[in-house]
Amino acid sequence: MMSVTSIARNKVLPFLRKSTKMQSTASLSSLVKLEEKQGYAVVSMQKTPVNSLSLEMIQALSQSLIELEKNKCKGIILTSACPGIFSAGLDIREMYQPTDDRLNQFWSSLQTLWLQLYGSKMATVALINGHAPAGGCLLAMCCDSRIMLNGKSKIGLNETKLGIVAPSWFKDTFVNTIGVRQSERALQLGSLFSPEEALKIGLVDKLVPDMETATAVAEAELKEFLQIPGMARYLSKMKIREAAIKDLSETREADLNQFVNFAKTDAVQKGLGLYLQSLAKKN
Numbered sequence: 115m116m117s118v119t120s121i122a123r124n125k126v127l128p129f130l131r132k133s134t135k136m137q138s139t140a141s142l143s144s145l146v147k148l149e150e151k152q153g154y155a156v157v158s159m160q161k162t163p164v165n166s167l168s169l170e171m172i173q174a175l176s177q178s179l180i181e182l183e184k185n186k187c188k189g190i191i192l193t194s195a196c197p198g199i200f201s202a203g204l205d206i207r208e209m210y211q212p213t214d215d216r217l218n219q220f221w222s223s224l225q226t227l228w229l230q231l232y233g234s235k236m237a238t239v240a241l242i243n244g245h246a247p248a249g250g251c252l253l254a255m256c257c258d259s260r261i262m263l264n265g266k267s268k269i270g271l272n273e274t275k276l277g278i279v280a281p282s283w284f285k286d287t288f289v290n291t292i293g294v295r296q297s298e299r300a301l302q303l304g305s306l307f308s309p310e311e312a313l314k315i316g317l318v319d320k321l322v323p324d325m326e327t328a329t330a331v332a333e334a335e336l337k338e339f340l341q342i343p344g345m346a347r348y349l350s351k352m353k354i355r356e357a358a359i360k361d362l363s364e365t366r367e368a369d370l371n372q373f374v375n376f377a378k379t380d381a382v383q384k385g386l387g388l389y390l391q392s393l394a395k396k397n
C-alpha cells in the first residue's frame with residue numbers, strides 16, 4: 115500500500131480501502147484530491163460545480179481521512195478545487211424525495227465524517243476559498259484553524275432559511291467556535307457572514323486577499339500547529355470538543371431517526387422542493 119509520504123510530490127493518492135457500503139475507488143478519487151506536501155497533505159474537494167456533500171462526496175472525504183491517518187499524516191489543509199466555492203453544504207437532493215435506505219446511509223455517513231474530522235489527531239486547517247454555507251461551514255469549523263479568502267463569499271449556518279434545523283452537533287460545533295450568544299442569534303436567523311464579519315465574530319481566524327497568499331498563510335498556520343508536541347495539542351483540542359463528540363457517539367441512532375423523521379415531513383419536503391426550484395431558477 116502506498117503511503118502519503120512515499121508518493122511523488124503533488125501526485126493524486128488513490129483510495130485503497132474497500133468497504134461494502136463505500137463507493138468504488140475510482141468514483142471516490144474523482145471527488146477528492148490528495149496531494150502530498152512536506153509533512154502534510156492538501157485535501158481538495160473537487161465535486162463540480164459546488165462541492166455539494168452527497169453521500170459519495172461524504173464517503174470520499176471520510177475515506178481520505180482514513181487513508182491519511184493510516185499513513186501517519188500529521189496535518190491537512192482542507193480546501194476546494196471549485197472556483198469561488200468551498201462547499202455548498204449538504205446536497206439538498208439527498209434530502210428531497212429520498213429513499214429510506216439512501217437517506218439513512220447519507221446521514222450516518224455524515225455523522226461518521228464529523229466524528230472523524232472534529233476528533234482528528236491530525237492538525238487541520240481549512241482554507242476557505244469561497245462560499246461555505248451550512249454543511250460547508252460545518253466542515254470548516256471541524257478544522258483547528260480557518261483561513262478565508264476575502265471577497266464576496268459567505269459563510270454560516272443558514273439552515274433555518276431552508277426551513278430546516280441545524281442538529282445539536284452542528285450547534286455544538288458552532289457554539290465551540292463562536293460562543294453561545296453569537297450562535298443563538300445566527301442559528302435562528304440563518305445568518306451568512308461576509309469574510310470580514312466572520313473574522314469579527316471568530317468564525318474564521320485569518321483573511322487573505324488572494325489565493326497565492328492564502329496557500330502560504332495556510333501552510334504557515336498548519337506548521338505552527340505542527341510545531342506543538344502532537345499528543346499535547348490533540349488532548350488540548352479534545353478538552354474543548356470531547357463533550358460534543360461523546361454526545362453524538364452515544365446518540366447516533368436517535369439522531370439518525372430524528373433526522374430521517376424530520377426530513378420526511380411534508381413541511382420539510384415542500385420547503386426543500388421550493389429551495390431547489392429557487393436555485394435552479396437563478397440559472
Ligand SMILES: CC/C=C\C/C=C\CCC/C=C/CC(=O)SCCNC(=O)CCNC(=O)[C@H](O)C(C)(C)COP(=O)(O)OP(=O)(O)OC[C@H]1O[C@@H](n2cnc3c(N)ncnc32)[C@H](O)[C@@H]1OP(=O)(O)O
Pocket residue numbers: 163164166167198199201202203204205206207245247248249250272273276278279280281372373376377390393394396397
Ligand atoms: C429537530 C432537528 C432534527 C434533525 C435535523 C434534521 C434535518 C436538518 C439537518 C439538515 C442540515 C443541513 C445542512 C446543509 O448543508 S443544507 C444545504 C445548505 N446549502 C445552501 O443553502 C447552499 C445553496 N447554494 C447556494 O447558495 C449557491 O449555490 C452557492 C452560493 C453555494 C453557489 O452559487 P453559484 O451561483 O456559484 O452556483 P448556483 O448556480 O447557485 O449552483 C450551481 C448548481 O449547483 C446546485 N446546488 C447549489 N447548492 C446545492 C446544494 N447544497 N445541494 C445540491 N445542489 C446544489 C444548483 O442547484 C445549481 O444546479 P444546476 O441549476 O446547475 O443544475
